[in-house]
Each structure stands twice: as structure tokens, then as C-alpha cells.
Amino acid sequence: MNVCKFKLLCVGAIVSVMAASSCSANSGSSIQAMGSWWDAGDSGSTYGFGLRGTVGITQEIGIDLGWTYFGAGDDVDIDIPGFDDNITLGGIDAHAFDIGARYTLPAELYLGGGLSYFALDHDTSSIDGEWGVYGLVGWSFGGEHVRGFVEGMYRYTEGTIEYDDGFKGTLDKDVDYDGFAANVGIMYRF
Numbered sequence: 001m002n003v004c005k006f007k008l009l010c011v012g013a014i015v016s017v018m019a020a021s022s023c024s025a026n027s028g029s030s031i032q033a034m035g036s037w038w039d040a041g042d043s044g045s046t047y048g049f050g051l052r053g054t055v056g057i058t059q060e061i062g063i064d065l066g067w068t069y070f071g072a073g074d075d076v077d078i079d080i081p082g083f084d085d086n087i088t089l090g091g092i093d094a095h096a097f098d099i100g101a102r103y104t105l106p107a108e109l110y111l112g113g114g115l116s117y118f119a120l121d122h123d124t125s126s127i128d129g130e131w132g133v134y135g136l137v138g139w140s141f142g143g144e145h146v147r148g149f150v151e152g153m154y155r156y157t158e159g160t161i162e163y164d165d166g167f168k169g170t171l172d173k174d175v176d177y178d179g180f181a182a183n184v185g186i187m188y189r190f
Helices: 003-021
Strands: 030-039 045-056 061-070 076-079 086-089 093-104 109-121 130-142 146-156 158-164 170-176 179-189
Touching: 030 061, 030 146, 045 093, 093 130, 130 158, 130 179
Parallel strands: none
Antiparallel strands: 030 045, 030 179, 045 061, 061 093, 076 086, 093 109, 109 130, 130 146, 146 179, 158 170
16 A cells, blocks of 8 residues: 555545544544654664654543654665665655554643554655654643644654675665654644
8 A cells, every 4th residue: 555545545544533423522532733843863863753643442542543754864874794884874764654543631630642554655765664753742732622732752663774886786774763853733622
């Protein structure tokens, strides 16, 4: 399944779930839009944006389904065995698709975590999508329905970038794509 179809599937699932859960007021359900910064391990700092839907099972417990796009970070270097030089490639783009759970504490603090699928892309090399995990702590503030939020996250995954040099053959490098992230955004709570 390509990235565009997967994004449409996720957005459709979020909208469907939000529409179904909007019937019950104060259900703990919400839809969120955010800007994001991530210190993405070997790929360096990167910025992005995303959407997330939370389906309230109870007022305190919710299921999250989200998508965040991160632009290319820092260049990635691949060492060439037997040569003094290495090859410098551009950064890695990522679409992170998250599914997880959250628990909201008093004062609108919340903790959460879950699984992520990272659809990774590089302009000149090959890198496969990878599964990973995330954990988050956040705080929402504002009115009953329209609220702001700030979050701290930790995202983790690994991958292998492969580069076909032509003369020196196929070269690869294991990439740690993990680190702390921060999200700032706005939510509409049902």
C-alpha cells in the first residue's frame, strides 16, 4: 500500500470515528492538529505537522490514531570500506502513523504511548518502512471544546538505508531514527 492511500485511510478512519463518537457530549474524544519538532537520531533535527484523533472510551481513557509528516533532517553519511572518503546523502523524510492509548489525569495532564509505522523516504537511496514505538506526556488547556495542547514525546525506530553507487556497488548503513520530540497544537474536544 503506498503512502498516499495509507494517509487517506487514516484520515478517513479518524473522521469516521469522530463522527460516530460526537453523539455523546464530554466523551473524551477529540481531533487535534499540531506542529512538531523531532530530534530524529542519525537524521538530525526535523520539523513537521500532523493530525490525530482520540476516541474516548471513558472520560479518562482514549485510543489515539494519528499521522505526522517530518521533512528531511540532516545529511546521512555512508562509509565506503577501503576508501578514505564517505558518501554524504540528504536527509530522510518520514510519515509516522501512530496508534496508541492515553490516560488523562486531573488538571488535563495525560500520558500515552503506542506503536508507529514509519513510511521512510529518501531522494537518492532506498529505505524501507519500519515499525517503532512512541511514548508521550502532554497537557491541554483552554475552553470546554476548543483547547490548546503541548506534548513531549519519545519516538523510536531503526532502518537501513541502501545506496547503489554504481562503481563501488551497493552500500548500506543502519540508521537509528529515534529521539525526543515536541508537539504544539489545537484540539476540538467533543
